[in-house]
Amino acid sequence: MPAIFPRWTNNIPLAVAVLGPFALAGLVGFVWYYFSPKYTDVGYRPIQPVPFSHKLHAGDMGMDCRYCHNTVERAAVAAVPPAATCMNCHSLVKTDSPRLKLVRDSFETGETIPWVRVHQLPDFAFFDHRPHLAAGVGCSSCHGRIDQMTIVEMDQPLSMGWCLECHRNPEPNLRPVDQITNMAWDPATDGKAYDAAKDPKRKRDVNPPEHCSGCHR
Amino acid sequence: MARTNQIQAIALCLGTLGALAGCQGNRSELPPVHLINQMDFQQRFDAQEVNEFFQTVDCAKAHNPNQCEGRAARLPLAGTVAVGQLHDDDELYRGRGPDGRLLDRLPAAIKLSTELMARGEERYNIYCQPCHDYTGGGQGVATQRGGGFSVAPKNLNDPQIRAMPLGHFFDVITNGKGTMMPYAAQIPAQDRWAISVWVRTLQVARTPEEAK
Numbered sequence: 001m002p003a004i005f006p007r008w009t010n011n012i013p014l015a016v017a018v019l020g021p022f023a024l025a026g027l028v029g030f031v032w033y034y035f036s037p038k039y040t041d042v043g044y045r046p047i048q049p050v051p052f053s054h055k056l057h058a059g060d061m062g063m064d065c066r067y068c069h070n071t072v073e074r075a076a077v078a079a080v081p082p083a084a085t086c087m088n089c090h091s092l093v094k095t096d097s098p099r100l101k102l103v104r105d106s107f108e109t110g111e112t113i114p115w116v117r118v119h120q121l122p123d124f125a126f127f128d129h130r131p132h133l134a135a136g137v138g139c140s141s142c143h144g145r146i147d148q149m150t151i152v153e154m155d156q157p158l159s160m161g162w163c164l165e166c167h168r169n170p171e172p173n174l175r176p177v178d179q180i181t182n183m184a185w186d187p188a189t190d191g192k193a194y195d196a197a198k199d200p201k202r203k204r205d206v207n208p209p210e211h212c213s214g215c216h217r
Numbered sequence: 218m219a220r221t222n223q224i225q226a227i228a229l230c231l232g233t234l235g236a237l238a239g240c241q242g243n244r245s246e247l248p249p250v251h252l253i254n255q256m257d258f259q260q261r262f263d264a265q266e267v268n269e270f271f272q273t274v275d276c277a278k279a280h281n282p283n284q285c286e287g288r289a290a291r292l293p294l295a296g297t298v299a300v301g302q303l304h305d306d307d308e309l310y311r312g313r314g315p316d317g318r319l320l321d322r323l324p325a326a327i328k329l330s331t332e333l334m335a336r337g338e339e340r341y342n343i344y345c346q347p348c349h350d351y352t353g354g355g356q357g358v359a360t361q362r363g364g365g366f367s368v369a370p371k372n373l374n375d376p377q378i379r380a381m382p383l384g385h386f387f388d389v390i391t392n393g394k395g396t397m398m399p400y401a402a403q404i405p406a407q408d409r410w411a412i413s414v415w416v417r418t419l420q421v422a423r424t425p426e427e428a429k
Contacts, residue, residue: 084398
């Protein structure tokens, strides 16, 4: 009676024993690298209906973030401005630019400009800008150097692990409250020189929540 | 030999796969992957989101322009006032006294303080400085680019403007004037008064000694 399994099958257990761990490690590494929001989310930069350049307005012209995103200190969201905010200047400058046609039409008719949302947290996480600004977390800490972006992209993963990294140790990401919109603030140099605990303008310690219901309600 | 070829082929496949998948942080126009879609996008609306229900109405047939533009946020009906939004303090919200004339002082609800002036400076530098510049001279950065403004912003240090009552600046910020658009929607009333105080401060600081 001939053997059911040919002789080379004797190598299978050995091959599994030797290659198996590598395959497993490869799979774990693959999931670790490619399933991370650092891969799936960072670098997302949708094409917007109006080619608005933050590099021009916030960078070269040095306009404050809050000129347009004026709700950020008063509401949970930093709202996208209405066309009326654009028209404050663009009724007087670049008044017939074809790139601004959608803005002018929106201002005239009240139709919505279909801006594409870049930073979107899952609906089960309740983020509020106000306490973050009040604690002295700068815009650029989460949104990156918006003043250098012609097309806005996600700079940070905005994942739960990333949030908790700062909630467990907020000190390196704090700055004086009057510097929150300063895009050039460098945590490596300015941040090192600043000690939130010794800032006389701070009325209470920063104490970010680490419990579930801090963000999930 | 055959084995080396196999290993090379596998390495090549893995390398190609890696190159196709790219690295962390690569730029992409593709939206982020949502592994649990129904939890990430629940049956509720975020601020400024689209509500498709309101896009189904034909704008030409809508009773109310509010019905057809597809916004999840609804505008209040005409003539309704939300709690706390009556704004019946004429001094604070319109800058006018009982005689209907513009105030030349702060409204009773606001006290002059160093905090108010610091707030005014900060708010001025956010909302006014792009056109009127840091000193009120009307040479702001927005007027220097893209061909310039067709009508230049006012120099706030003009003797004519310096002679205006404090309420005038509040009124102009609130309602606009000439080619300047109203800023009432962008700046709360208290901050508009703080800015008015700062405008006055700039004017006083830049008034020549002999004119004081």
